[in-house]
Amino acid sequence: MPSRIQRPHRRRMLSLTVLAGEQISPHFMSITLGGDDVQHLEQSGYDQSGRLFFADTDADDVFLPTSERWILQLTLQGSKPRPRVRxxxxxxxxPEWSAFDIEISLHESGSSPVPDAPGARWAHAVEPGAEVAFLDEGHSYAPTPDASWQLLVGDETALPAILAILERSADTxxxxxxxxxxxxxxxxxxxxxxxxxxxxxxxxxEPCAKPGALALQAVRQAQLPDGRFYAWTAGESTLAAGVRRHLVGERKVPKADICFRGYFNYGRAGL
Known part of the structure; x- marks a missing residue:
């Protein structure tokens, strides 16, 4: 079973606005979301994530949920187009802007300059002022108390979480x-x-090659430090499960010392 998520104590659906968007590298967009509702977001940090509700690039007058009971709302709302959810x-x-950033990987579609995944298409095209909804889903990172170091493994979809984890644990x-x-x-x-x-x-x-294979191979071949450690791995499902399987089977790491999260399955629409 994937690792347990530590949910926020209190959740509410946040109504937010896109404040800015910037392409920070060939395959990453940074999107700044803000609004008064940010004050209701518990900042747990680390790999904290949330469900983003947004309009597809060719949809108008999309219904955005206002409650954490969003599935029921979408079912009962009527005939308006439903949002994408990622x-x-x-x-x-x-905090100075009542805002936060998310980073979205731009998955390529062969020779097309436009990403083919819904979230990547949205990030590529969205402009400031666009309305979205966001529901905090908490975080999964929880180091073993007596760990002397940590192993962090991911593909591009896990990059924002891993960088946030490193910043938060910078003195530990x-x-x-x-x-x-x-x-x-x-x-x-x-x-x-x-x-x-x-x-x-x-x-x-090859940027379009299946994500995760290089990282999994590198971990299998790595000369890792001695001592008990905590492992956090995420990204394409084969990568996350493969790292866990290797650590448990080949390196005899206790399962309780490993957090693994499959963000997506390669070949299926999802990102």
Whole structure:
């Protein structure tokens, strides 16, 4: 079973507005969401994520839910088009703006310059002023109390969460990090991380290739530090499950010391 999510104590659907959008590398968009409702968001940090409700790029007058009972609302709301729903990690809080950032990976569709996944299409086209809804889903990162270091593994969909985890744990656990990205231009150099952290960037030779294979291979072949550690891995389901299987089977890591999250299945529409 995937790892347990630590839900917020109190949740409410947030009505937000897109404040800004910026393409920060060839395969990543940063979207800033803000509004008065941000004050109701519990900031747990780490890999904190939420469901984002947004209009598809060709839809008008989309119904956006206003309650955490959003499934019922969408069922009963009538004839308005339904929103797209995707889950994204909160990359950075901006309290001075009553806002926060999410980062969305732009999955390519062959030779087309327009991403083919709904969330990526939206991020590529959205303009400031667009209305969205957001429902906090909490976080899963929970290090083992006696861990002496941490292992963080992910593909591009886990990059925002891993960077947020590193920033939040900057004075605590050193980390061995394996990050697979579509291209060398997606590598970041402005990272805050605990002392002693090693970040292994793994750009794919072909950006459209299946995500996760490079990261999984790198972990299998890695010379990891000694001592008990906590592992957090996320991204394409084969990657997340494969890292856990390797750690448990080959390195004899206790299952309780591993958090794994499959964000999507390659080949299925989802991102």
């Amino acid at each position: 889950t994204y990690s909160i990359r950075r809080f901006r 656990l050193p980390a061995e990090v394996f990050l697979e990205v579509p291209a060398p231009e997606d590598i970041r150099d402005d990272i805050t991380a605990p002392p002693g952290t090693n970040i292994h960037w793994l750009p794919r030779a």
